[in-house]
Amino acid sequence: MKPHLEDHLRHLPHDELPAYVYDLSGLRRHAQAIRDALPERVELFYAAKANPDPRLLEVLRDVVDGFEVASGGELRHTREVLPGARLAFGGPGKAAAELAQALEPGVERLHVESEHELRMLCALAAGRSVEVLLRVNLPIGLGDVPLAMGGRPSPFGIDPTCLDACLRLLAAHPGIQLRGVHAHLASGLDATEQLRVIEHLLTWAAQWARARGIPLDEVNVGGGMGVDYADPHRLFDWRAFGTGLLRILDDHPGLTVRIEPGRSVSAYCGWYVTQVLDVKHSQGEAFAVLAGGTHHLRTPAAKNHDQPFEILATDVWPWAWERPAVAGEPVTLVGQLCTPKDVLARRAPVGRLRAGDRVAFAMAGAYAWNISHHDFLMHPAPGFHYLDAASPDSARTACETLQPAVSPQPSRGGSVVQHGG
Numbered sequence: 001m002k003p004h005l006e007d008h009l010r011h012l013p014h015d016e017l018p019a020y021v022y023d024l025s026g027l028r029r030h031a032q033a034i035r036d037a038l039p040e041r042v043e044l045f046y047a048a049k050a051n052p053d054p055r056l057l058e059v060l061r062d063v064v065d066g067f068e069v070a071s072g073g074e075l076r077h078t079r080e081v082l083p084g085a086r087l088a089f090g091g092p093g094k095a096a097a098e099l100a101q102a103l104e105p106g107v108e109r110l111h112v113e114s115e116h117e118l119r120m121l122c123a124l125a126a127g128r129s130v131e132v133l134l135r136v137n138l139p140i141g142l143g144d145v146p147l148a149m150g151g152r153p154s155p156f157g158i159d160p161t162c163l164d165a166c167l168r169l170l171a172a173h174p175g176i177q178l179r180g181v182h183a184h185l186a187s188g189l190d191a192t193e194q195l196r197v198i199e200h201l202l203t204w205a206a207q208w209a210r211a212r213g214i215p216l217d218e219v220n221v222g223g224g225m226g227v228d229y230a231d232p233h234r235l236f237d238w239r240a241f242g243t244g245l246l247r248i249l250d251d252h253p254g255l256t257v258r259i260e261p262g263r264s265v266s267a268y269c270g271w272y273v274t275q276v277l278d279v280k281h282s283q284g285e286a287f288a289v290l291a292g293g294t295h296h297l298r299t300p301a302a303k304n305h306d307q308p309f310e311i312l313a314t315d316v317w318p319w320a321w322e323r324p325a326v327a328g329e330p331v332t333l334v335g336q337l338c339t340p341k342d343v344l345a346r347r348a349p350v351g352r353l354r355a356g357d358r359v360a361f362a363m364a365g366a367y368a369w370n371i372s373h374h375d376f377l378m379h380p381a382p383g384f385h386y387l388d389a390a391s392p393d394s395a396r397t398a399c400e401t402l403q404p405a406v407s408p409q410p411s412r413g414g415s416v417v418q419h420g421g
């Protein structure tokens with residue numbers, strides 16, 4: 001962890017733990033590196049569902065080309081936070097009211113998920129126009145992919161056998177303009193696998209459009225760029241991905257290709273920091289019970305992995321008796337919930353971990369707070385803190401109190417720290 005970040009996590013007031021800390025300057029640098037690795041012709045949209053925190057969205061606005069929203073709620077939120085941003089509206093199961101929202105000005109692309117959805121859109125359009133992509137579920141052999149959304153029976157996207165019916169509808173409704181196709185087939189692929197899927201998809205799309213005599217302006221190839229929770233330092237190879245895309249694009253002159261990653265953009269900027277409440281042994285195994293848990297950071301439960309963490313040892317111990325501790329043996333890190341599923345990391349090797357030490361969980365910037373079951377057991381919500389990206393070359397330090405960004409619950413407060421230099 002970067003020294004200024006560690007310094008911040010160590011000095012957070014004890015009563016503000018657990019807390020989320022977002023390294024916004026780190027986010028900006030990371031997103032910029034992704035943008036720089038991509039060919040100019042490739043548009044980078046951020047999938048807001050990974051983390052729609054307004055401050056993250058504001059940082060990303062300066063770097064990405066637009067945002068993918070996956071519900072009427074995300075559409076409203078992103079529009080409010082980033083008026084004028086380019087928006088693509090996707091997501092399965094759009095209700096009529098959500099389609100009506102998509103017909104209001106400001107949605108640049110709508111990703112159509114089914115023939116019925118397209119029929120509703122046509123019925124609701126009433127003279128208004130919207131530009132759409134048809135989301136297809138192509139039968140691509142993806143192998144053993146962590147989170148497959150397509151290439152097999154799936155509720156996402158349109159089966160290729162239903163596309164002609166969609167084209168007939170579109171021909172009868174000139175206000176609904178077809179710009180191309182969309183496919184988000186899997187999550188967790190490395191650069192080589194992603195490129196293989198994309199090449200296949202673009203070849204299919206070009207042949208399909210040619211055979212049907214329709215223009216193909218753009219293909220959105222989705223997100224799903226892999227991150228490695230077992231090794232936070234092993235990043236998706238954006239350079240190899242960009243180079244590979246450049247080669248693939250040679251075969252498709254004039255085509256706009258868009259990607260919409262979420263996790264691989266924002267996962268690394270978030271930290272969930274908390275404190276060890278207790279350490280105990282049970283039938284020969286060591287457990288550390290932490291303040292908070294998977295109701296704040298559901299990611300390890302949802303993905304059934306060990307969340308990577310760093311220990312910030314603290315010497316403060318207010319009690320007269322010996323600190324409960326574990327040293328030189330694996331320890332399972334759990335939260336405060338009354339369920340055996342509340343596990344953040346299993347049998348993790350640690351040098352030493354004591355009650356009162358702080359633990360900072362890494363890679364908590366995507367699918368973390370916003371996918372968690374906050375209300376279970378009614379513990380207080382974490383504080384939210386932002387190491388600010390606004391002015392990298394100013395020496396200003398500012399603190400302000402914030403409501404938690406995406407929480408209906410009372411906050412423990414929060415802060416913005418701007419790091420100069």
Ligand SMILES: *Cc1c(COP(=O)(O)O)cnc(C)c1O
Pocket residue numbers: 047049050068070090091184187188222223224225260261262263264
């Ligand atoms: C979730 C999702 C994304 C983002 O996926 P990541 O794995 O976070 O990169 C992009 N497009 C669609 C359609 C999605 O459902």
